[in-house]
């Protein structure tokens with residue numbers, strides 16, 4: 001996706017290039033237009049000085065490979081972090097479902113790998129009791145399951161032949177695989193097949209949303 005911007009690049013050029021790219025990843029520009037324009041103006045200064053649109057709120061380390069990870073929009077490199085924050089480091093980009101980005105402005109430091117974060121994955125009303133749905137947190141596919149008023153999250157990939165578990169059905173606390181019927185206990189991911197348990201993640205309901213707690217980055 002790397003692109004060298006031509007001389008005379010404007011804020012509108014950056015918007016035209018970055019907008020559709022961010023959109024494909026589920027993000028959009030902050031709803032605070034003035035803030036967006038200010039950040040993009042700073043990126044043009046950085047472009048002039050350093051040759052690329054490095055995020056103005058990040059520090060370059062001098063290693064081209066590492067520095068590539070802070071060329072704006074850097075969303076693909078920080079999928080977990082941004083999913084948890086609902087925004088990129090400075091709030092230039094926010095998740096597409098955020099209506100008002102005013103509260104999401106402000107530079108965030110990068111959390112240590114392994115830090116636990118609560119990622120909003122869906123509205124409770126979109127997860128009826130006795131159902132499961134697929135969500136993606138960063139690069140990981142999860143099945144989020146509702147049993148009564150409790151919610152659970154576990155790997156969405158069956159350990160038998162890799163079926164998507166969310167396409168199965170919920171039977172009490174069991175999520176039953178759609179292909180050959182293996183049963184996974186949504187509370188701890190266990191099955192009655194040896195060495196075939198799936199990983200679970202803490203899940204909770206807060207303010208009408210379902211959140212899943214995941215450790216960030218390489219430590220997962």
Ligand code: FES
Pocket residue numbers: 158159160161162163177178179180181182
């Ligand atoms: S793929 Fe899940 S039971 Fe066979």
